[in-house]
Amino acid sequence: MVVGDIATGTDVLVIGAGPGGYVAAIRAAQQGLDTTLVERDAYGGTCLNYGCIPSKALITGSDLAHEAGHAEEMGIHADPVVDMSQLRDWKDGVVDQLTGGVEKLCKANGVNLVEGTARFKDENAVRIAHGGEGQGSETIEFEHCIIATGSRVIQIPGFEFEDEHVWSSRDALAADSIPDRLVVVGGGYIGMELSTTFAKLGSDVTVVEMLDDILPGYESDVARVVRQRAEDLGIDMHFGEGASSWREEDDGIIVTTELEGGDENEYRADKVLVAVGREPVADTMELENAGIETNERGFIEVDDFRRTEAENIYAVGDVVADTPMLAHVASKEGIVAAEHIAGEPVAFDSQAVPAAVFTDPEIGTVGMTEEEAEEAGFTPVVGQMPFRASGRALTTGHANGFVRIVADEDSGFVLGAQIVGPEASELVAEVALAIEMGATLEDIASTIHTHPTLAEAVMEAAENALGQAIHTLNR
Numbered sequence: 297m298v299v300g301d302i303a304t305g306t307d308v309l310v311i312g313a314g315p316g317g318y319v320a321a322i323r324a325a326q327q328g329l330d331t332t333l334v335e336r337d338a339y340g341g342t343c344l345n346y347g348c349i350p351s352k353a354l355i356t357g358s359d360l361a362h363e364a365g366h367a368e369e370m371g372i373h374a375d376p377v378v379d380m381s382q383l384r385d386w387k388d389g390v391v392d393q394l395t396g397g398v399e400k401l402c403k404a405n406g407v408n409l410v411e412g413t414a415r416f417k418d419e420n421a422v423r424i425a426h427g428g429e430g431q432g433s434e435t436i437e438f439e440h441c442i443i444a445t446g447s448r449v450i451q452i453p454g455f456e457f458e459d460e461h462v463w464s465s466r467d468a469l470a471a472d473s474i475p476d477r478l479v480v481v482g483g484g485y486i487g488m489e490l491s492t493t494f495a496k497l498g499s500d501v502t503v504v505e506m507l508d509d510i511l512p513g514y515e516s517d518v519a520r521v522v523r524q525r526a527e528d529l530g531i532d533m534h535f536g537e538g539a540s541s542w543r544e545e546d547d548g549i550i551v552t553t554e555l556e557g558g559d560e561n562e563y564r565a566d567k568v569l570v571a572v573g574r575e576p577v578a579d580t581m582e583l584e585n586a587g588i589e590t591n592e593r594g595f596i597e598v599d600d601f602r603r604t605e606a607e608n609i610y611a612v613g614d615v616v617a618d619t620p621m622l623a624h625v626a627s628k629e630g631i632v633a634a635e636h637i638a639g640e641p642v643a644f645d646s647q648a649v650p651a652a653v654f655t656d657p658e659i660g661t662v663g664m665t666e667e668e669a670e671e672a673g674f675t676p677v678v679g680q681m682p683f684r685a686s687g688r689a690l691t692t693g694h695a696n697g698f699v700r701i702v703a704d705e706d707s708g709f710v711l712g713a714q715i716v717g718p719e720a721s722e723l724v725a726e727v728a729l730a731i732e733m734g735a736t737l738e739d740i741a742s743t744i745h746t747h748p749t750l751a752e753a754v755m756e757a758a759e760n761a762l763g764q765a766i767h768t769l770n771r
């Protein structure tokens with residue numbers, strides 16, 4: 297121990313209070329385990345403070361402003377003015393409410409909260425450094441530990457986030473004014489969500505993407521619906537270009553991109569938002585002292601119970617290899633780890649992991665695509681329902697996209713869904729439940745769905761796969 301060190305002990309030590317860590321801590325405490333949660337920054341982690349929640353709050357604001365200003369067809373004429381600092385205050389209020397709630401929930405469940413940065417001393421102890429210089433440290437000994445240290449934004453050379461012209465997603469979400477011109481580097485889900493948001497708030501947005509389409513990992517017909525809408529919103533997209541540098545010029549900046557073959561393009565902007573992905577935070581904890589190695593990409597490898605190679609140390613969330621960097625995945629992994637420590641018969645099951653992209657329109661996916669089902673040895677049958685045939689979609693003025701359901705032809709078991717369209721993030725939950733419960737196409741098709749709702753499109757897609765659809769032509 298160093299001078300000033302006080303050693304305490306706990307059954308379960310959780311490092312990081314994001315959706316992986318705080319959920320794990322609460323569940324461990326609910327299981328009767330003495331639980332300590334250490335956080336160096338803010339309760340709720342990336343998700344509540346700099347990710348899911350602030351981005352969705354801004355999306356709501358930008359949607360409202362855009363919708364109100366574009367409803368002439370319905371006889372509504374308005375020219376909304378967005379007060380960005382007030383929108384930011386409202387968003388911050390939502391964040392504060394939720395992060396305060398996390399702290400209260402932890403306390404109410406009996407979780408001991410410690411502020412500071414944890415580093416491993418060995419496989420049964422961490423040292424917590426409190427705050428800045430001279431603020432002291434303490435040692436906490438543990439039986440079990442759950443690492444939930446999350447991820448951080450990837451920087452690209454030449455684009456330093458310290459510079460006021462260069463934005464990370466976190467900077468963009470904290471903006472108190474709307475840039476006239478915004479260049480977004482990266483057409484992944486964070487880049488596209490923020491491009492759409494700022495385009496709707498009035499920025500001229502240009503997206504530059506190295507690959508040949510937006511939203512890598514999603515099927516091309518799904519990405520196409522979002523790309524076409526982004527074009528309609530005036531977002532200028534350039535593919536096969538990598539941002540290489542930027543410089544100040546006149547009253548703004550020039551972003552230079554490199555094309556294959558060495559040609560260059562230049563784009564004028566006021567800000568450049570770099571959204572090229574996130575990397576795990578596993579290199580700041582002195583993991584080697586606990587006998588844990590990261591893989592070649594810096595992630596921690598875990599087994600089905602989220603146990604690392606050190607049997608008493610678990611890892612969950614963005615820091616873990618092989619599962620998507622999503623808040624609900626982090627939380628589920630946290631629950632599995634906590635319950636496994638408590639001796640419950642649990643394991644992480646990745647069969648029905650939904651994912652959502654909050655672009656316009658939204659995307660919601662779960663389970664297998666048709667191609668993945670084929671690769672897995674199924675004979676897939678597919679049913680599709682376009683939203684333009686949905687009464688409810690037409691009454692909302694948003695009828696782009698479709699619901700697609702993939703099932704196994706022989707058994708009828710539902711294997712997956714790809715939904716692009718209004719409320720896709722909500723609609724996908726029905727199919728996730730169907731997969732989880734081993735439901736068949738018949739089960740979804742024979743369930744009476746409320747009319748008129750978007751959820752009827754899920755039922756119609758199932759009917760379509762069975763050759764029984766009423767409101768769309770059967771294949």
Ligand SMILES: Cc1cc2nc3c(=O)[nH]c(=O)nc-3n(C[C@H](O)[C@H](O)[C@H](O)COP(=O)(O)OP(=O)(O)OC[C@H]3O[C@@H](n4cnc5c(N)ncnc54)[C@H](O)[C@@H]3O)c2cc1C
Pocket residue numbers: 311312313314315316317334335336337338340341342343344346347348349351412413414415444445446447465466486577580581612613614615621622623624625626652654
């Ligand atoms: C702009 C944006 C939008 C997003 N939108 C969505 C969305 O709509 N849906 C979705 O599912 N996901 C979304 N995500 C992803 C989501 O935020 C992450 O998947 C989620 O936060 C991961 O949770 P976690 O608990 O693993 O890590 P985090 O939320 O990153 O939390 C980790 C915590 O650990 C703390 N920590 C790190 N090291 C230490 C240490 N040594 N000692 C003490 N504390 C430490 C950090 O301060 C942090 O608070 C979004 C992310 C971004 C950036």
